[in-house]
Amino acid sequence: MKFAVVLALALACAAAAPVEKEPTKIVRSEFDQQPEGNYVFNFETDDGTARQETGEVKEALDEDNKPHTVVVVRGSYTYVDSEGEPQTITYFADETGFHAEGRTIPVAPVPNQ
Template structure:
């Protein structure tokens, strides 16, 4: 379980870096305008917004605590303004079955 909290902390730090990333040529560097974080032994949640309109919210919960099948189930979303001027949102779930993103602009699997 100690490793779980460390992994979560690393994931949050990477998310902040990814959302605030380096500016393209001619653009100003984005500033973090809101950052909330709550990390507990069996779960976490965070939200970050930047001055360029990007945002990312996520929460994770440890499942099957104390068993050989212990895993983190994550649910979140991120929004960004693309080069074409449109705002895109991706909602996702990530758990022991993999990463499952959904968005109006993403192709859907044929079932």
């Protein structure tokens, strides 16, 4: 009888143990940086995650109207959400800040005028 209880407990513990998921694999990856600072970066994994981005150096004016160099970044990333749906976010960043768009990003209401 004790053996049956111990066996049942061992089987229950084994069934409750977490199943280790195989690590995500990178199926494509690229990074190319130019000497002047421009770059192209992208990757894709076997679970549906992907990202692509470019950076371009340009001159901009600061708050004192003095020129300085900035890197303008444009890109997007895609992931699979908890419902199995792919979600894509596109973005850019420049001297005005970081700006992102996508179905899952809330949009601020427009004030009445």
